[in-house]
Amino acid sequence: xxxxxxxxxxQHAPAAPEVRDAWVDAQLIGVLMDHMxxxxxxxxxxxxxxxxxxxGEVWMPGLVAWVVVLSAMLVYxxxxxxxxxxxxxxxxxxxxxxxxxxxxxTWPTVAALWGAPVSLCFLQAGFVTQSVCGLMILGQGLFxxxxxxxxxxxxxxxxxxxxxxxxxxxxxxxxxxxxxxxVVRSTVILGxxxxxxxxxxxxxxxxxxxxxxxxxxxxxxxxxxxxSLTLQTRASLRAVSTKNRFLASAAHDLRQxxxxxxxxxxxxxxxxxxxxxxxxxILQSTRAINELFDSLFDLTRIDAGNYKVKLQQVNVTQxxxxxxxxxxxxxxxxxxxxxxxxHDLVIWSDPVVLRRILGNLVxxxxxxxxxxxxxxxxxxREGMIVFxxxxxGVGIAREHQQAIFQEFFRVSQHQGTEDSxxxxxxxxxxLAALMGYQLALQSEANRGSVFxxxxxxxxxxxxxxxxxxxxxxxxxxxx
Numbered sequence: 001x002x003x004x005x006x007x008x009x010x011q012h013a014p015a016a017p018e019v020r021d022a023w024v025d026a027q028l029i030g031v032l033m034d035h036m037x038x039x040x041x042x043x044x045x046x047x048x049x050x051x052x053x054x055x056g057e058v059w060m061p062g063l064v065a066w067v068v069v070l071s072a073m074l075v076y077x078x079x080x081x082x083x084x085x086x087x088x089x090x091x092x093x094x095x096x097x098x099x100x101x102x103x104x105x106t107w108p109t110v111a112a113l114w115g116a117p118v119s120l121c122f123l124q125a126g127f128v129t130q131s132v133c134g135l136m137i138l139g140q141g142l143f144x145x146x147x148x149x150x151x152x153x154x155x156x157x158x159x160x161x162x163x164x165x166x167x168x169x170x171x172x173x174x175x176x177x178x179x180x181x182x183v184v185r186s187t188v189i190l191g192x193x194x195x196x197x198x199x200x201x202x203x204x205x206x207x208x209x210x211x212x213x214x215x216x217x218x219x220x221x222x223x224x225x226x227x228s229l230t231l232q233t234r235a236s237l238r239a240v241s242t243k244n245r246f247l248a249s250a251a252h253d254l255r256q257x258x259x260x261x262x263x264x265x266x267x268x269x270x271x272x273x274x275x276x277x278x279x280x281x282i283l284q285s286t287r288a289i290n291e292l293f294d295s296l297f298d299l300t301r302i303d304a305g306n307y308k309v310k311l312q313q314v315n316v317t318q319x320x321x322x323x324x325x326x327x328x329x330x331x332x333x334x335x336x337x338x339x340x341x342x343h344d345l346v347i348w349s350d351p352v353v354l355r356r357i358l359g360n361l362v363x364x365x366x367x368x369x370x371x372x373x374x375x376x377x378x379x380x381r382e383g384m385i386v387f388x389x390x391x392x393g394v395g396i397a398r399e400h401q402q403a404i405f406q407e408f409f410r411v412s413q414h415q416g417t418e419d420s421x422x423x424x425x426x427x428x429x430x431l432a433a434l435m436g437y438q439l440a441l442q443s444e445a446n447r448g449s450v451f452x453x454x455x456x457x458x459x460x461x462x463x464x465x466x467x468x469x470x471x472x473x474x475x476x477x478x479x
Contacts, residue, residue: 015224024216026092028151029100031212033089035147037081042143043110044074046136050117053132057125058117066120070113077106100151107154108161114140115165122173123183137166141201149208159205163198167191254289261285263329284325309350309435316345316378319355323376327362336366337373345378347385347455353431360428361389361451369393372448385455396443428453 051067080103088099114136121133140162148155174187261282268278320340331338358376365374372392379386432439432453443449 015220020217020220022093022097023220024213025151026096027216027219028209028212029096030089030092031150032100032148032154033081033084035150036077036084039144039147040074040078040081043070043114047071047074050132050136053129054117054121054125057129058120059124062120066113066116070110073106073110073113077110080106100154104154104157107148108157111140111144111158111161112165115162115169118166118169119172120169122169123177123180124173137162138197141197145201145205145208149205150212152206152209155205155209156202159198159201163194163201166194170194257285257289257326260326260329261289263333281325284322309353311348312351313346314349314351314354316342316347319351319358320376320378322355323358323362326359327366330363330366331374334366334370336369336371338362338366338376339373340376342376342378343380345385349455350435353435357428357431357435357437357453358387358389360425361453364425364428365389365391365393365449365451369448387453387455389451390448391450392448395445395447395449396441 047067047070051063054063084099088096117133118137121129123130125133141159144155144158144162148158170187170190174183177183264278264282264285268275268282320342324338324340328338362374362376369391370393374392375388375390377388377390379388428451429439436456438454440452440454441449442452
């Protein structure tokens with residue numbers, strides 16, 4: 001099993017203008033359809049009043065045809081409202097746009113039908129009927145100003161069709177009564193007033209549309225801001241969590257050398273004559289603690305993205321001897337054998353990081369081994385340098401072999417893990433990713449485990465110039 005971690009970054013990028021415009025259009029269509037139902041009901045109540053008023057004063061076949069066609073159109077538009085509520089009200093974006101594009105023709109059609117009575121009653125019906133017809137046209141324009149201005153294409157189509165139908169009606173009535181005095185003059189005055197009314201409707205509708213659009217654009221921007229703040233809040237919480245894990249990691253890493261130092265101090269107190277033998281070990285443990293403190297502070301720079309791996313010549317034999325010196329008291333306390341096997345080899349690596357990787361693996365092996373021992377070996381395989389940590393412990397079942405690299409994970413049935421924070425292997429995984437090493441595990445429950453740290457071939461250096469520190473990015477969480 002190989003474990004590899006990659007840097008992960010999360011940024012909230014502002015939405016593209018076309019995405020914002022599509023969302024805003026969908027909301028404007030929603031407002032348009034919300035107003036369509038009331039307009040259909042108002043028209044249904046107005047239609048019989050107009051029909052009764054014009055009956056007997058206008059051409060009856062034309063009036064009947066107008067009532068039938070407009071009634072059918074109102075029923076059709078009422079059904080459209082139902083279809084929209086059922087299929088499109090709960091969705092946004094392209095679905096709403098496709099719906100409105102398909103049925104946009106109904107707006108100018110119903111507008112033209114409302115303007116058609118002018119052709120029937122202008123200069124043909126009585127004064128009251130003509131006045132009511134004019135008020136109906138005025139009311140239709142003003143009523144739809146609020147109802148349809150949210151979506152500009154529908155509003156413009158409706159206004160143009162209504163104005164055009166009324167203008168045609170005025171011309172039609174005037175042509176039929178040209179022989180009467182003052183008809184042309186009256187028609188021209190009404191036509192001019194109609195065009196002024198049409199212009200005012202377009203200007204006012206355009207401004208209302210801008211108000212609607214600006215409101216939804218502001219809503220979209222506010223939602224983006226909320227999303228951005230949410231991401232930043234989550235990032236802050238992750239930073240706090242990382243800090244807490246960092247402190248736990250520090251405590252975990254410092255435990256072993258401090259424990260060894262305590263054992264050496266007790267040994268020295270009980271056998272002062274052994275001072276010459278114990279003093280170097282105390283000094284080595286103290287040096288290990290200082291190096292671990294330095295490396296823990298270096299991890300803060302890893303999170304900032306400016307950590308420099310300090311490559312040095314590392315003597316493998318001496319490295320393993322230092323590990324034995326650090327962990328031998330722990331192994332002796334559990335009556336375990338701690339052995340090493342290595343080539344006389346010098347490699348390029350960060351000695352502190354490499355020691356922490358192997359030290360955590362050895363600590364993990366000793367914790368989960370009750371009988372037998374632990375072997376730390378260094379081998380050469382296909383030009384690569386491989387460090388191996390073997391143990392005869394409880395092993396790791398296949399279903400846990402991925403999870404053990406997660407923070408705070410512990411196999412509940414393993415004995416001897418009560419005092420473990422479950423961070424050792426997580427630290428190993430992060431540091432291996434930092435150095436560009438591969439991490440492999442082979443284990444079988446109740447038969448032990450072997451962890452392998454595979455170094456690239458170029459880390460083996462016999463001589464030459466000392467490489468410059470390498471800038472690396474902070475690794476993501478392992479797991």
